[in-house]
Amino acid sequence: MITKAAGTPAICSSGNRNRSIKSDMDIVIIGLLLGGTYALMAMGLQLQYGVARIMNLANGEVLIAGAFGAFWFFLGTKASPLWSLLFVVPCAFGLNWAIYRVLIVPLVRRSKSQGKLEVDSILATFGLSFFFIGIMVAAFGAQYTDYSYLSEPVFIFGQRYGLNRVVSFGASVILCAALYLWLHKTRAGLALRAVSVNPSAAGLVSINVINASALAFALGGAVTAAGGVLLSMYLTFDASYGVVFTLKALIIVILGGVGDIRGTIVAAFVLGLAETAVATLIDPGLTLAAAYVLFMLVLLVRPQGLFGRRVA
Amino acid sequence: MLESRNVSVFYGRHRALENVSASISKGEIVVMLGANGAGKSTFLRAIAGQTQKADGGTVLMDGNDITRRPPHEIVETGVALVPEDRGIFADLTVQENLFLGAHPARARALEAQNMQRVLELFPRLKERPKQLVRTMSGGERQMVAIGRAMMSAPSILLLDEPSLGLAPVLCTELFRTLRRIKESGVGIFLVEQNAKQSLAIADRGYLLDNGHIVGADSAAALAKDEKVKAAYLGE
Numbered sequence: 450m451i452t453k454a455a456g457t458p459a460i461c462s463s464g465n466r467n468r469s470i471k472s473d474m475d476i477v478i479i480g481l482l483l484g485g486t487y488a489l490m491a492m493g494l495q496l497q498y499g500v501a502r503i504m505n506l507a508n509g510e511v512l513i514a515g516a517f518g519a520f521w522f523f524l525g526t527k528a529s530p531l532w533s534l535l536f537v538v539p540c541a542f543g544l545n546w547a548i549y550r551v552l553i554v555p556l557v558r559r560s561k562s563q564g565k566l567e568v569d570s571i572l573a574t575f576g577l578s579f580f581f582i583g584i585m586v587a588a589f590g591a592q593y594t595d596y597s598y599l600s601e602p603v604f605i606f607g608q609r610y611g612l613n614r615v616v617s618f619g620a621s622v623i624l625c626a627a628l629y630l631w632l633h634k635t636r637a638g639l640a641l642r643a644v645s646v647n648p649s650a651a652g653l654v655s656i657n658v659i660n661a662s663a664l665a666f667a668l669g670g671a672v673t674a675a676g677g678v679l680l681s682m683y684l685t686f687d688a689s690y691g692v693v694f695t696l697k698a699l700i701i702v703i704l705g706g707v708g709d710i711r712g713t714i715v716a717a718f719v720l721g722l723a724e725t726a727v728a729t730l731i732d733p734g735l736t737l738a739a740a741y742v743l744f745m746l747v748l749l750v751r752p753q754g755l756f757g758r759r760v761a
Numbered sequence: 762m763l764e765s766r767n768v769s770v771f772y773g774r775h776r777a778l779e780n781v782s783a784s785i786s787k788g789e790i791v792v793m794l795g796a797n798g799a800g801k802s803t804f805l806r807a808i809a810g811q812t813q814k815a816d817g818g819t820v821l822m823d824g825n826d827i828t829r830r831p832p833h834e835i836v837e838t839g840v841a842l843v844p845e846d847r848g849i850f851a852d853l854t855v856q857e858n859l860f861l862g863a864h865p866a867r868a869r870a871l872e873a874q875n876m877q878r879v880l881e882l883f884p885r886l887k888e889r890p891k892q893l894v895r896t897m898s899g900g901e902r903q904m905v906a907i908g909r910a911m912m913s914a915p916s917i918l919l920l921d922e923p924s925l926g927l928a929p930v931l932c933t934e935l936f937r938t939l940r941r942i943k944e945s946g947v948g949i950f951l952v953e954q955n956a957k958q959s960l961a962i963a964d965r966g967y968l969l970d971n972g973h974i975v976g977a978d979s980a981a982a983l984a985k986d987e988k989v990k991a992a993y994l995g996e
Contacts, residue, residue, distance in 0.1 A: 636864070643850050643861050650848040652811070652832035653841070654913065655865035708852070 475608055476725050482610070484721025485618040488625055488714045490676030490694060491701035496669030497545075499708040500645040501662035503553055504567060506574040508698055509691030510581035511541055511670050515677025516686050517589050523596050530598055530682055531620060537678050538671045545670025549663045552577065557659065578691065585688035595685040617679040624675055629710060641665050645708045673698070693737065700744045706754025716755060719743075762786045763808070763840060763917045763948070768818035770800075770807050777803045778972045780818070785950045787916050790943050792951045792959040792980065794993050795969035801952040802845055804969070805919045809842035810835045822917075836865050841915035845922055847906040851895035855886050858894055858905050862912025871914055878945075879908040882938055900931040907938070917948045924955045936962050956993035960984045 490512055497505045515537045522533035552573055560566035599616055602609040632638035644651045644661045651658050677694075680686075701720055705712030720740060727739035747754070764784040770777045778800045785791045795801045806812040808820055810832040820828045822838045830838075842848070850858050859879060863872040880887040883904040894905050903923060910918055923939075924932045936958050943949055943962075953959040960966060966983045968976035976983070983989050 636860070639853075639857060639860060640864060642853065642857075643864075646850045646852045647848070649811070650844075650850060653809070653836060653844070653848050654861045654909065655833045655836040656861075657831075657833045 472608070474606055476729050477722065478605055478608070478610065479614070479729075480722035480725035481718060482614045482618045482721070483725060484718035485625075486621045486676060486679050487697060487701060487721050488717035489621040489679065490673050491698045491705070491713050491717050492625060492628055492710070493669040493671070493673030493676060494695075494698040495702050495705075495708075495710065495713045496641075496665045496672065498702055500641050500665035501549065501553075501669070502563065502566070502648070503549070503570045503574070503662075503666060504699075505666070505669075506571060506695055507548075507578040507581055507691075508574075508670075508673055509693065509695030510578045510585070511545065511691075512673050512677035512680070512694045513686055513688065513691040514581065514585065515541060515674030516681035516684075517585060517594070517688075518674070519678040519681045520594055520596055521589075523598060530596075530678060531616075534675055534678055537674050541674030542667045542671035546663055546667035548577070548670070549666040553666070554659060554663075557662075578695070582689050582691065589688060591688055593685050593687045596681070598682055600683075611683055613682040617682045621676070621679050624672070625714065628672060632710065637664075697740060700740055700747075703744065703752075704747045704755060706757035709754060709756055712754050712756045719755075762821075762823060763950070764821045765804075765808060766819045766821070768804070768807055768820060769815040770803050770812055771815055776972055778807065781969070781972075781974055783950075783967050783974065783977075785917055785948045787948045788943060788946050789964040790939065790949045790951060790962055790980075792953055792956075792963040792966045793969055794953060794956050794959070794966060794983075794989070796992075797954070799969045800972040801969055802921050805842060805921050805950070805952055806844070808835075809840065809844075809919060811842070811844075836913055837867055839867065839914070839916035840919065841910035841913045841917070842919040843906045843910050843921060843923065845925065847902055849894050849902060849906050849909060852893065854891050854893055855897075855905055856890035858909050859886070859912050862909035863914075865913045868912060868914040872912070875912050875914055879911050882911070882941060883908050899926045900928070900935075903927065903931075903935065907942075911942065911947075915947060917950060918942065919950050919952075921952050922954060923951070924953065924958065932958060954993075956989070 494505065494508050497503050497508065518537040518540070519530040519533040523530045553570060556566060556569045556573060560569060599613040601612050603612045603615050632642060640656050640661055641664065643654065643656060644658055644665070648658050651661065697720065701713060701716045704719065705714070705716030720743065723739055723743055724736040728736045762784055766782050767780040769779050769781070781804055783793070793801055793804065803812060807814050810830055814828060818828065819826055822840055825838065827835050827838055850861060859876060863869060863875060868875065885901060886904055886908060894902060897905070907920070907923065923935055927935060932955065939949055940962050951959055951963065960980045960983055963980035966978065966980050967974055968989065978986070
């Protein structure tokens, strides 16, 4: 069942399928399945950057920790890795809450401006990411890791797809919808959106901005780790692979617009489709490069994001 | 009663306010007049906890010391600020802004009742609960801002230049609304450049110049005062 293989971690590790017979429909469906899972992980960074205003460069390491959590759980119990969400999510929530309280709050308190805070928090979380990599290498080793779960075919429009991708997509859609509803239908969710929109006015309506930011940061970490659990069901990863996901999430958040949940979801699908198209039509090795071309185009042409307004 | 005693504020070495003492009770309108840069906004921000106050001054709300309390706790004592930039959530809807106003624990039980009251004061807001505030006119935003503050069930409302940027007709309407709010028992502390209309609805007034209180009297007396006429009423 468990395979540990050294090899390039490919985003579209299609294995038994032949690239030449892939139809355009294939690209669209695989792209959408991938994008759906990306949406969840990017929602995590969106909460951390859009609400708590912390660009967390250790975000991807939290995702990989979630993936290791699922792997370890599956190895031990042979039960569905989805069950690992029950402990991965609360652990990631607690860990990220502690990170915000211990590491970030002192930076917030001493920073004179948002720009200064951004530089400080980027440096601090960049350092933190290496700390996490070190811990994970010590705990799980440095080799590529994957496991085989639900790797049986499911047919959509007559084409075969991995059932694990479909299940992962479905779980991601459910979690994204739950998060969206929580943000839009509850008082606590409204408070987080208020902090995202106007932190100084949030204090005037009795929102404790530090506490709300800690909640957003912790929740963001929990959501990202949940994304890691789902991605681990079909991707190969290793302890130092987090930076790739940090940067993917960053691309999605910037492309979708900071603070814009709907933009994030659309941007996640755009990235999923673009990566799949490039991997299929050109070369799987170019997926990351393609993502960066997309990122640079956004920064040059629409720095405010797909749906964002130009700041006057 | 909300009371400041010898409140001073420094921006670096620059003294923005020095030993300002003022007070306001429920059910009265008090106006603070002063030129641009006199320190009016600084005073309100200091009261609401948004600006650091120098040692030696105190702010009391109903006898409790709130000098060092953060903004989100001061709201809970019944003091609501509408800052000069309105302090609204432009990317959220009218309804969401008003619900946020009722976020303080003190206001939650009375949320439905306060919502009804705010919509009576500003019927315009009832027509478009789902509209994003940033797409509204200046007058409508001001309604959202004051409505948002009223949702927190304040005893004292602090308003920073509410008439700023409003057309004359809207100004008149605004001051009429403020009088109705006062009649419901809320105290309104108003910082204004529109001396004529604000003195007309106010009970008392303070004159602030260069960070100091330079005069305090009933609104009627201030409106007749020659110096006030010359400085603020353009007569």
